[in-house]
Structure formats: structure tokens, C-alpha cells
Amino acid sequence: xxxxxxTIKTAAEIEKMRVAGRLAADVLQMIGPYVQKGVTTNxxxxxxxxxxxxxxxAIPAPLNYGHPPFPKSICTSVNHVICHGIxxxxxxxxxxxxxxxxxxxxxxxxxxxSKMFVVGKPSILAERLIRVTQESLYLAIKMVKPxxxxxxxxxxxxxxxxxxxxTIVREYCGHGIGANFHEEPQVVxxxxxxxxxxxxxxxCFTIEPMINAGQRHSKVLPDKWTVVTKDRSLSAQWEHxxxxxxxxxxxxxxxxxxxxxxxxxx
Ligand code: MF3
Ligand code: CO
Ligand code: CO
Numbered sequence: 001x002x003x004x005x006x007t008i009k010t011a012a013e014i015e016k017m018r019v020a021g022r023l024a025a026d027v028l029q030m031i032g033p034y035v036q037k038g039v040t041t042n043x044x045x046x047x048x049x050x051x052x053x054x055x056x057x058a059i060p061a062p063l064n065y066g067h068p069p070f071p072k073s074i075c076t077s078v079n080h081v082i083c084h085g086i087x088x089x090x091x092x093x094x095x096x097x098x099x100x101x102x103x104x105x106x107x108x109x110x111x112x113x114s115k116m117f118v119v120g121k122p123s124i125l126a127e128r129l130i131r132v133t134q135e136s137l138y139l140a141i142k143m144v145k146p147x148x149x150x151x152x153x154x155x156x157x158x159x160x161x162x163x164x165x166x167t168i169v170r171e172y173c174g175h176g177i178g179a180n181f182h183e184e185p186q187v188v189x190x191x192x193x194x195x196x197x198x199x200x201x202x203x204c205f206t207i208e209p210m211i212n213a214g215q216r217h218s219k220v221l222p223d224k225w226t227v228v229t230k231d232r233s234l235s236a237q238w239e240h241x242x243x244x245x246x247x248x249x250x251x252x253x254x255x256x257x258x259x260x261x262x263x264x265x266x
Pocket of ligand 2: 112174175206208239
């Protein structure tokens, strides 16, 4: 018997997930050169929106998502913002770190991915936080194959972050994904080995660790979306959408700038 579980995608659904994943990754590649000192996050939002709608003929999933409806097409989370930052008229300044989280819907299926960008020269601390967070995601991705349990994945991320004296945000997690933005299961970024649901070939889900330089606690601002660290410490996040294959994992949202294989066979 098992708890609420991920759906197993059909071959046709998997092909649509590949397309959606590639489009989401393309948006992050497109926007990179524009993430510079002086640009507003609204300008980044507008560029991504136009690209998704006009070039990709796809739908930006965040726009009007949830309650209250998210007002923009991407999330931009700057410095101590953990996630779900709302693009605004505030401009980026030297040393800012910003997560851009893109989710597109193409042909009814979702691709969800995020990346950290740095504006000008980041502090040593910010650079290390960003690197360790990406490494924790990569360690977790490299474990994915049928039979591995969700607790094993959470455990490796938590261990790695805590080894570096960072903390894991617990209130937000990765998720199954497909025809819906957020599906079962919840993929938490902490946990115990040998616990939780077992992965099966054909599952699609995200891993998206949020790691803080200070304490793990978060709070939501009065806009009901923006999530910040309670102690205002820096936070970093990276996200990929994954497919569990019979022999390992396929990274559906891989970009050209990454030092990671798209298909990992064990
Ligand atoms: N993209 C986020 C995730 O990784 C969810 C954003 S919800 C939004 O799950 F409404 F803020 F866009
Ligand atoms: Co996600
Ligand atoms: Co996302």
C-alpha cells in the first residue's frame, strides 16, 4: 500500500514533458544576458512573458496562478527572498543575487526550472551559497532511479547543506508535475534515508532546494506571495524538472551552461 502517489506518465505524455522542459530551460538561457545592474525585475518579467507567449507559443504558468492570483509571469527572488518573489519596478544593483523561476505550459504540460543569477560582483559568501545549493541539487539528481526513496533524496540535500553550515527551508518543496503545475508527491529537501515513497519509471517531479545562509525560518509578506528569510539572511534556490527512467533519470530542463548529463544511467 502507498500514500498519495505520483502518476506514471505515458510515452506520449513524456514527449510533451520533454518539450515543455526544453522551453522552460530556453527561457532561462534567453534572459541571462539581461540580468544586469539597473534592470528592473518587471523588465525581466516582460521579456520572459513576451518570449514565452510570442516565440514559444506557450503559457507562463505563474500568471494568475493560485489565491490571490500571482500577478506576473515569472518569479524573481532577490537576496533574502527565498521564493515566489513578485517582479517589480525596483532595479537590480551590484552584488544582488536573483533566482528566476520559469514555468511554461506547452500542449497542456508543464516545465518548471529556476536558476541563480548574480549582478556584477557577488560577495564570497553569496557565491559559495549559490554553488553549494546547485551542488546539492546535482547530488540529489544523480541519485534518482527506480526504487530510490524520497527520503533518500531529502537526506542527501540536507546533509550536504548542513555540512556547509547552511539551513534548508522546510515550508516549500519540490513536487510532481505534468498536466498540473503541482502534483503528488511532495519532494521535501530534508529527511531520513529509507523513508518515503519509492520512485518508479515514468514519474516526473521537480527538485528545488531552497538553502539559507542563516536560519531556516521563513515568513510570507503581506502581498501573500513573497517568501523571505525571517532573519533576512541570503537564500539561494535551483530547480529542475526530472523524469525517472528505467535506468536512472533524464533532466528535462537541462541548459547548455550546465556541467551535468541530460541522461544519467546507473
Ligand atoms: N515555480 C514555483 C515552483 O517551483 C511555483 C511558483 S507559483 C507562483 O513550484 F504562482 F508563484 F508562480
Ligand atoms: Co517547482
Ligand atoms: Co519553479
